Amino acid sequence: MITTELGDGLTVSALGFGGMSLTDMYGPVSDSDALRTLHHAVDSGITLLDTANGYGDGRSEITIGKLLKTRRDEIQLATKFGIVKNLGPSQRGVRGDREYVREQVELSLARLGTDRIDLYYQHRVDPAVPIEETVGAIKELIDEGKVLHIGLSEATGDEIRRAVTVHPIAAIQSEWSVVSRDVERWVVPAATEHGVGFVSYSTLGRKWLTGLLDADEFVAGDVRFNITRYNRxxxxxxxxxxDEFLAIARDADLTGAQLALAWFYDKGRRLGLPAVSIPGTRYPERVTENLGGLDVELSDDLVARLDALAVQVRGHRSAQPGSVSSARE
Structure with a gap:
């Protein structure tokens, strides 16, 4: 497995694994099947496991905790705090205050069954709490040995610049894909400027870019229900x-998933930005397929064809557009 050094000296596998797929948020999955896929990912050389306290109301962390019982030293463990549910039907808020940070790290450590989190992310920036205060609260956890590195998810370029004045930031996480490129305007330049690595979720367009997405498969609780890009x-x-994207993939003798990943890694190399994708899946064979998207060389002409696609896509990438970085730049 190729490795990538993100910011703050954190070295991880070049391909990570997204833990949302270990819950029913993309369709039903049993705990035993989720754990089997996790073990296959680690057996294949993937060491970065990325989850959050809210994925399946803690179920993802609990499942990963079962793997950590025997394989903790093989893993760089990332989890997140900040999105608050139970505010009402389909409502959620954001918290970044010190009290909440300290409360949630203890709950996550207990579910994961470990004494440390390698990369602790603020899942969404709290507009009511200066980011310097939130990062300062995580820095306290670093001083106590409970956290090793700090990450930010959906922070703006300005918020990244402010955060690094308090403590080095290892990674900024956002959606970055062939069809979601808003981060290239402000977030990517700020990350490059301050030595922050980039971790991309939904590089495969929440399965859409694989060509296998069927809206009829959406079940209650599927996160794509409230994302306008995925309405009928x-x-x-x-x-x-x-259709054009998949035609390009066939011409390149790649699957849609592999081409989507190859494009992302090509972008990171061209921009000189340490970049890691964390596609999730319920199936071991998809992990193997995704690995085929690493270290693929794409021609300038092919990249230009792919780069032209994003502006043609209709619908927002997030169920809460106001909470992602592009809305606050």
């Missing part, structure tokens, strides 16, 4: 873009 109207509108 926009899926139909965007179908020609997907």
């Amino acid at each position: 109207t926009n899926l139909a509108y965007n179908q020609p873009v997907l």
